[in-house]
Amino acid sequence: MPINAGIAYGLALEEYNRAKTPKEKLKALQKVLAASPNHKGSERLRSGIKQKMAKLREQIETQGKKKGGGKSLSIKKEGAAQICLVGTTQSGKSTFLNNVTNVKTEIGTHPFTTIKPEIGTLDYKGIKIQIVEIPAITKDFIMQEKGGIYLGIIKQCDLIVLFGRDKNEVNLVLNELKDNEVKVFYIIFDKNENVVEKIWNNLRLIKVYTKQPGKEKDFPPIAFKKGSTIKNLAEILHKDFVKKFNEKHKFNDKVIMPYARVWGTSVKFPGQRVGFEHVLEDEDVVEIHNK
Ligand SMILES: Nc1nc2c(ncn2[C@@H]2O[C@H](COP(=O)(O)OP(=O)(O)OP(=O)(O)O)[C@@H](O)[C@H]2O)c(=O)[nH]1
Ligand SMILES: [Mg+2]
Structure with a gap:
């Protein structure tokens, strides 16, 4: 079936063909996908693009791990479970980390206060649970220098607590997780709930x-x-x-x-x-x- 592709699609494809690094290629493919027709006849095309994107992400992730030297940024699991706090900036991740663990990390008055993963231990009725604050998620965070490393940590954890200042931000983070094929179970942070109890109840x-x-x-x-x-x-x-x-x-x-x-x-x-x-x-x- 012929595909009505459009100019944006053509331009994005051109950008993809020019792209050299996996990051550039991934960025271009995102544009290709956004501009590609979205109807039944183009399903195969879109799924092909998505598969290519998944491969590139993997590549970026492995590169990132090598570059980071695996020292300060690969996080050894400790305790009964590892939880990641994942969300937009100034959404209360550090505040929560400080409230429930032994860690005292900086609470921001400006965006992007936390610039590296911060790790604390939550003691839940005698069970130690490791909590990792991932620096703020933005749209296309995978393109950032450490994006691949952060994604690697997120994919490995046992449960995600998702933070956002409003519904749009929560959706942005959800989309990023979905686009990067994160399959980890998540709960959405709600300050009116007993989040620690909710974490425990979802750890199985x-x-x-x-x-x-x-x-x-x-x-x-x-x-x-x-x-x-x-x-x-x-x-x-x-x-x-x-x-x-x-x-x-x-x-x-x-x-x-x-x-x-x-x-x-x-x-x-x-x-x-x-x-x-x-x-x-x-x-x-x-x-x-x-x-
Ligand atoms: N929206 C929101 N803001 C909060 C909450 N708790 C604390 N804050 C305020 O939000 C600001 C940022 O809090 P942080 O806990 O540092 O936010 P963060 O998500 O760690 O932010 P970054 O590390 O900069 O990405 C501070 O002024 C806090 O007082 C909360 O539950 N919801
Ligand atoms: Mg923080």
Whole structure:
């Protein structure tokens, strides 16, 4: 089917053909896409352009990582989860970071106060959650010098908290995430909500307390993915324990089957005896008997 392309489209294509670096090419392709006809007959054309853009972004990202030397800008995940604060400038990202973590970073009276990722640790009922403020997102932020690096960090995190001063800004950030194929789950910051609670509820984690027989539960709790079992807990507590158990079992040695007692919503009554495959729930207290 013939495509009614138009002058803007032609100019953008020309710009693309002249472009040398991946960044220039990506910028030109964005124009090509914007100017390309948007009807059924041009779907294949548009999806082809988008695929090319995705490849260029990847290229820019890898280049950025190499250039940054991976020192101050690649962020090692620490704690049970890594959260990224992503939003427009002066939307309250640093304010939130300072409020909920141990970090005291500068709160701006001017735009673009935060110029590098700032990292803090949130202590949620004993579970450590890493929070990273990404410098402000602008339209086409991927074109900025560090854009690729920031995108790399964003793509790796477990949850995004999205900031914007109004609906338009929130949409701008959402579009940037979409254009750059960020698939991470996000929540939108709302100062009238308990954002920390909302973060926890969207992480798909549970916190589990251990306990020694006859004693109170231990603190801090340990974080696990939803769906984790007693076996997963045992593996963390006693690294050799599961292995030894399996070995003994294999040689038919006389072993007392290990078991656990659980208090919490995953069991029918407090202190119920359960096996290795028992699925844990948030706030469960577990006493493992392995001797
Ligand atoms: N819109 C908005 N502004 C806030 C909020 N909390 C604080 N501010 C004010 O907004 C200004 C910027 O706050 P920051 O927390 O530094 O904003 P930021 O998003 O980190 O900004 P940059 O680092 O410059 O991108 C300050 O004057 C704050 O007092 C909030 O929840 N919403
Ligand atoms: Mg800031």
